Amino acid sequence: MSVFKMLAAAAGTALVLAGLTACGGGGGDNGSGCTPKGAGSGTAGQTVQVVSDPNTVGAFQPKTITAKKGDSLEWDFTDQGNQHSVTADDGSFDSCLQSAGAKFLVTFANAGTFNYHCTIHAQMTGVITVS
Numbered sequence: 001m002s003v004f005k006m007l008a009a010a011a012g013t014a015l016v017l018a019g020l021t022a023c024g025g026g027g028g029d030n031g032s033g034c035t036p037k038g039a040g041s042g043t044a045g046q047t048v049q050v051v052s053d054p055n056t057v058g059a060f061q062p063k064t065i066t067a068k069k070g071d072s073l074e075w076d077f078t079d080q081g082n083q084h085s086v087t088a089d090d091g092s093f094d095s096c097l098q099s100a101g102a103k104f105l106v107t108f109a110n111a112g113t114f115n116y117h118c119t120i121h122a123q124m125t126g127v128i129t130v131s
Contacts, residue, residue: 038093040107
């Protein structure tokens with residue numbers, strides 16, 4: 001192997017190891033460097049399924065939901081093949097990346113329209129209208 005190829009391989013290995021070290025998880029962040037934000041407690045009045053969808057990688061079902069001030073919504077992550085997040089466009093809540101089996105609960109204290117998305121699948125969007 002030429003000296004150039006050995007140096008390139010060593011540099012590539014160093015970059016990969018540095019990247020893995022930087023992305024390593026601490027407590028409570030699911031290994032993604034993200035800490036869940038806006039999670040509520042209590043019992044969910046309604047549930048949104050985070051499912052696989054062969055046409056779009058994933059989907060929120062239902063995509064739109066109506067709730068009342070003080071209601072809690074729960075997202076159940078059921079997609080076995082991909083991680084997803086539930087992230088408010090305004091930053092008020094963020095589940096961070098989650099795998100199948102995870103649940104994320106948000107209690108809505110204020111009325112309004114809350115648009116949300118999956119941070120790694122741009123086509124996954126949803127809307128919550130709270131009155």
